[in-house]
Amino acid sequence: MCAAFVALASALVPLRVDAQKTDRAKSLGTQLMCMCGCGQILTQCNHINCPSSGPMLKELDAHVEKGEADNLIIQDFVQEYGEKVLSSPPSTGFNSIAWYIPGVAFALGLAIVIVLIRLWRQRDIARLASASSAPVSAATASSTMDEIQRRRAREQADRDTEEL
């Protein structure tokens, strides 16, 4: 029983002490990752006995208290822990590609959708034109187009009323 309580007490080691004294420190903390391997933002790591988040938050508070500029503080952390300490990829160099991927994917997808829609519409027009290009009178051509429209409407009605 005693051993259990001793273990319990040792497990209740602080996660962060006197940390995040200011909003600025909190804001900077969200730009950094905890380096314990938990994959969490520095200010959100709450792993029991985390060896990293407590000291890192203390270090962050110390920088903020000294009145250092934000980018210098972040650079300090990068020098100490490497680029991995940043919670999002830097916007320069190779790693900036991560930021472009969603935008490029959207632009490409949008272009494909627009081309596809145009292609489909052109094919539709061509189909209607070929149906009406036969050497027949205007009245016959018109009735052919009407027939196509009617057939489509029938198909549509069939699908709409189908029990799914």
Added chain:
Amino acid sequence: MDIFGSYALLLAFAFAVYAIAGGIAAIVTRRPLLIKSARNAGFAVCVLIWMGTASLIYLFYTDNYAMAYVAAHSNHNLAPYYKFSALWSGQEGSLLFWSFLLSIYVFSVLFTYRGKHPELMPYVGVVMAGVQIFFLTMNNFIASPFRVFAASGPGGIMHLVTRPDGSGLNPLLQYPEMAIHPPTLYSGYTGFTIPFAFALAALLGRYPGEKWIHLTRRWTMIAWAFQSAGILLGAHWAYAVLGWGGYWGWDPVENASLMPWLTGTAFLHSVIMQEKRGMMRVWNVWLVFLTFMLCILGTSLTRSGAVNSVHAFAESNIGHWFWGFLLLVILVCVAAYFKNRDYLRSDNQLDSMLSRESSFLFNNLILLVACIAVLAGTLFPVLSEAVRGSKISVGPPFFNRVNIPIAMFLLFLTGVGPLLAWRKTSVESLKKNFGMPLIGGCIAAAIAVAMGLREFYVGLCLLLGVFVTLTILAEFYRGARVISARTGSNLLSSASQLTMRNTRRYGGYVVHFGMVLVFIGISGTAFNQDKQMDMKAGSVMSIGPYTLHLQNFDSDQKPNYSSERATIDVDKDGRSVMMLYPTRRFYPSNQESGTMVAISSTLREDLYVVYAGTNPDTNLPVIHAYLNPLVKWIWLGGVIVVLGTILALIPNRQAVMVMSAAPATAASPLPGGPQPARASYSARSKLPENHD
């Protein structure tokens, strides 16, 4: 019993091999007896997997610590209900559980369509058995849950070694939600095997028409509902257990579950185009393939250790098996597509940019971009390491920044899509349908700005949320009004009739409304507050409108853990409103601690209090309090999403035909007498335009 389970799984593997061989032979020879034989082998595989799973559960309940898996994930003092959930708490058990859930789907499909669709089902059976073989290979030869502790005895004879007690279950998993979150999420993952099997089967067998889509629609919706519920249950578990005040951390395991959900959602929308217009056949087949591949990819990522994850089974040596399987799936899908791609030619064309079809195209585009953004963020650390030799972190700030605009566009389309007619929508119709909802949304956003709201995305989310809600209400109102006019019943009853007559369409609207609530709830994150203090008895902490008075600390000893608890009296506006008891537990069997967060939840906000630890400098307990607005809306929205999906799964009620008096016409007078009113049949109501 260990031998029984082991043999059951080995036999299941053998039967699965036969199900494939027999199925292929049946396809080639078209002999009915072979078709039946392969199907029966499929049934046998499922029953044997159930027996294997049952035997492992039995071993947990009988505390058989000669079994390595049982010893690693249970102990004598573990509560009985957690001995059941311990089944999927580790790598080997979770893979067996995957096989188990898959076997339920496979059995249900084989049973539902026994003797039906003889051109399609042998192919479906072969594909399903192929997937089962992979997991049975894992269960039998790579990550068997039936490994035993053994030692060499006299004469070199091996004998079982039973340990006195097990290591116990991970404390983070000793929470009621962990008993339902993994089964729900795994049911989603495994469920996507069924549409995949049908799509591949239809492509391989060149099965004519859209029948495979009709057959798999409900299976896809079931899988999607499970996936949705599983994701939200996981988020709730993270929120209530991990004690960091959030519910979604963009962890690779979370991302792995989100990606197939996004493509599955895209499929559920674009499949309507194939059903209604015969369009997007190639796209739909590839969306199904992609959804299944993402299920496997996500599992590969998280079980191979390729990406960092907080999840316990993240690093293991089985990842390359999943990569191999994924490669095989891709090869089979690509080969099947190139062999039979002419079979997927579309019938119809697009008539206008302003149409339901184009809105579905944009919906699919946005969902796919979201999926690519999540995949890119998840994989980029690996890519960066491969190219530059050093890993970088891609954390929540990246995912939030990239995905919030995408989510807003999606929310906009959720409101716009249902207002557009098939083929072409006139500008007048657009104005008529959009006007009021858009004005309503703008008014709501304007009120919020006037009250001090300054966060752009929150304001936009509110505007779009109100817009979508009003469009949904307008759709119900328009339909209900027509029925009410015809039948004389009140609007509520008419709305109910309307819903039951086209459950898919109106269930879909309910799902959309649930998603609106989820979005609104997520937007509350912008106003989160938190405060942390070293507190002793009598200390006071203020956060938002609440004042926390720490009264005392006490400790308790349970068979499986010891705990320390803080008692906090919470005041609001000078009045005591509740008591909260944040707790820390210590589990001696595995020397780990866990938090029991105290949460007071209302629709307005959650007061979330964590007993975070002890400050070694002051030796005082540390209490961390969070004020998280609107979180309850997320869970409420999730429930509505699931209910909406269940509603959409209910078969449509047939339109009732009623006798009504037809107007007398001069053209048809009855000769020789007075003209009677003629009886004619008419549908009870005519629904408004645009319906599915």
